[in-house]
Amino acid sequence: MSRTKNAVWLLLILPGTLFVILFMLVPLFSLCLTSFFPDQSFSLSSYFRLFGDAYFQQTFMRSIRLSLLSTLVCALLGYPTAYYISKFSRHKGMMMAFAVFPMFTSPVVRSFSWMVILGKRGIVNNFLVWSGLFAKPQDLLYNEFSMTVGFVQLFLPQMILSLIGVMDNIPDDLTLAAGNLGATKLGSFFHVVFPLSISGLVTGSVLVFTGCMTAYTTPQLLGGTDTRVLSTMVYQYAMSLRDWTQASVVAVVMIVATMVISSVFNSVSRKINPMA
Amino acid sequence: MALLELKNITAGYDQNIILKDFDLSVEKGEFVSLLGSSGCGKTTCLRMIAGFSEPMAGQIIFDGKDYTKVPLHKRNFGFVFQSYALFPHLTVFDNVAFGLKMRKMDKETIRHEVLHMLKVVDLEGFESRYPREMSGGQRQRVALARALVIKPDLLMFDEPLSNLDAKLRVKMRVEIRRLQQELGFTAIYVTHDQEECFAISDKVAIMNKGVIEQMDTPSEIYNRPKTEFIARFVGFENFIDLERTGGCEFKANNGARIVTAADHEGSCKGCIRPGDVTVHAAGAQVPNAIQGRVLVSTFLGQRNQLNVQTDVGEFVVSTDQNQVFPVGETVTLSLAANKIILID
Ligand SMILES: Nc1ncnc2c1ncn2[C@@H]1O[C@H](COP(=O)(O)OP(=O)(O)OP(=O)(O)O)[C@@H](O)[C@H]1O
Ligand SMILES: [Mg+2]
Numbered sequence: 001m002s003r004t005k006n007a008v009w010l011l012l013i014l015p016g017t018l019f020v021i022l023f024m025l026v027p028l029f030s031l032c033l034t035s036f037f038p039d040q041s042f043s044l045s046s047y048f049r050l051f052g053d054a055y056f057q058q059t060f061m062r063s064i065r066l067s068l069l070s071t072l073v074c075a076l077l078g079y080p081t082a083y084y085i086s087k088f089s090r091h092k093g094m095m096m097a098f099a100v101f102p103m104f105t106s107p108v109v110r111s112f113s114w115m116v117i118l119g120k121r122g123i124v125n126n127f128l129v130w131s132g133l134f135a136k137p138q139d140l141l142y143n144e145f146s147m148t149v150g151f152v153q154l155f156l157p158q159m160i161l162s163l164i165g166v167m168d169n170i171p172d173d174l175t176l177a178a179g180n181l182g183a184t185k186l187g188s189f190f191h192v193v194f195p196l197s198i199s200g201l202v203t204g205s206v207l208v209f210t211g212c213m214t215a216y217t218t219p220q221l222l223g224g225t226d227t228r229v230l231s232t233m234v235y236q237y238a239m240s241l242r243d244w245t246q247a248s249v250v251a252v253v254m255i256v257a258t259m260v261i262s263s264v265f266n267s268v269s270r271k272i273n274p275m276a
Numbered sequence: 277m278a279l280l281e282l283k284n285i286t287a288g289y290d291q292n293i294i295l296k297d298f299d300l301s302v303e304k305g306e307f308v309s310l311l312g313s314s315g316c317g318k319t320t321c322l323r324m325i326a327g328f329s330e331p332m333a334g335q336i337i338f339d340g341k342d343y344t345k346v347p348l349h350k351r352n353f354g355f356v357f358q359s360y361a362l363f364p365h366l367t368v369f370d371n372v373a374f375g376l377k378m379r380k381m382d383k384e385t386i387r388h389e390v391l392h393m394l395k396v397v398d399l400e401g402f403e404s405r406y407p408r409e410m411s412g413g414q415r416q417r418v419a420l421a422r423a424l425v426i427k428p429d430l431l432m433f434d435e436p437l438s439n440l441d442a443k444l445r446v447k448m449r450v451e452i453r454r455l456q457q458e459l460g461f462t463a464i465y466v467t468h469d470q471e472e473c474f475a476i477s478d479k480v481a482i483m484n485k486g487v488i489e490q491m492d493t494p495s496e497i498y499n500r501p502k503t504e505f506i507a508r509f510v511g512f513e514n515f516i517d518l519e520r521t522g523g524c525e526f527k528a529n530n531g532a533r534i535v536t537a538a539d540h541e542g543s544c545k546g547c548i549r550p551g552d553v554t555v556h557a558a559g560a561q562v563p564n565a566i567q568g569r570v571l572v573s574t575f576l577g578q579r580n581q582l583n584v585q586t587d588v589g590e591f592v593v594s595t596d597q598n599q600v601f602p603v604g605e606t607v608t609l610s611l612a613a614n615k616i617i618l619i620d
Contacts, residue, residue: 171359171361173357173359173361174361174363176323176326176328176348176355176361177355177357177361177363178363178374178378179327179328179347179348179349180326180327180328180348180349180351180353180354180355181349181374181375181378181422181426182349182352182375182378182379182426183349183374183378184349187349187378191363191374192363195365196364196365273365
């Protein structure tokens, strides 16, 4: 009985497992191999060369910095939004639809829209000049600012969705209990709602951070030639310079950095709140 | 003067009025139960007293002060939730300490009070557990300790025992009653378990369709229900319309003469429990006799239940197991005079 059950289970998970192995683990493994065997023999030389390169260092730091900044902005914008939608909104379904609406359009289209909005003659610059804040249009495009704006818009829905998922599971009785025990509204937020929603904040942050680290279209279209990030750098090495070894080295670094920082997020949240 | 008074309360959700012209008064130190069928508004009433929601109209007076608009965190009322509502991210100690921390007590006092209260509810040594590592009964006691430790002026329970098995339920209700008498707090307890509520309370308020139909001591409710709803609630199953013909003498509408121990002005309704009606052979000369025909006979272990059709309606009668009456047989029922309750 249990053996046949197991067999059925195995059969069911087999296609998915095979798919992941064939199209994800194998390429990943060969990617690593390529990066460690630049000329048929094992060597870390590509890594040393890369980390010694000032241009790479800049790009690496920019990737991390922009991803962290975008994550922070998403958290700051997403938390109150999610809190409102989950606990106070009367039209929850509609609000959710609005929140995730950007996910229905492609990153290409969205990046182009930002070009229109942030361009020299876009509405933002028009407003800045019209209001007298600046005498002439500012450079809002093809820099870290426009990239961050693009990232935030791209990944804010993920943050909001993971927060709403967690907040919806906090029973209203808990906040009422806190109030009943003498906590003010602010007190019950800080002592109950916030600690219980940290797990959503972490999940959201990991999603946003990895998303920003690996996004290609947005930094390619909204970034400039002097604001490359790791993903655009991989493309540059592989397609423009035809240097596959160096491209795989950058890719491996990108994967490792993303994993390390995501696990830091997780362990921080576990420290703050061991039970969530 | 009553400690808590609800006056002319209207409460509900949006267009849906649940309580209308609702009154309730609770004396200091009293243990009052709200009893009623599911959906009759018990939880609504309790949550409004706690300040979780505001009444649409009417007043809540507590200790002589108008509490209608006092925010919940300023009420110093305890609340034991049906779901316990323990904070899952806090240990048992921190759960119980929550209310004291909000009151900005110093650490040493908090520690002392919490440990004392955990001892009272028999949970010593569980301080550093998390709620999900505890059994239902233990969680219930944490919830109780958390509500008690703030020394509330009024403690409310919303079906606190409904998640427990029958045995633990009896044990915990004895425990709650013991604590209440020991610590002397005033309590409002919601349940729809009649036995539980009779066992635990000084007074029982029975609710029907958003109002309290009767509020009395358990024995008063059990022995002298004031309305047909309450009578049915406490086990009266037979009702006959009576017309008064003299002191303690009545006439049923088939002409049968009924003599009762109590008296009542004008026409009224007589009610009697199945166990207080005896069954005799047809034509037997017995007091308060009513003729009828056996419709159904049901074996209930110790006793038999007979449904008997009479001129004044169907009777449910509980007979001794060895008294056998075949279906269709004509019998004479006799109503015990001192067991007939007269209501309007
Ligand atoms: N949040 C709500 N919104 C709208 N209607 C509600 C809400 N909560 C309860 N009601 C309605 O109010 C009525 C009274 O509910 P309440 O919870 O007070 O009943 P109760 O007496 O506690 O019942 P039970 O014994 O089943 O717990 C019910 O008809 C219910 O459908
Ligand atoms: Mg209820």
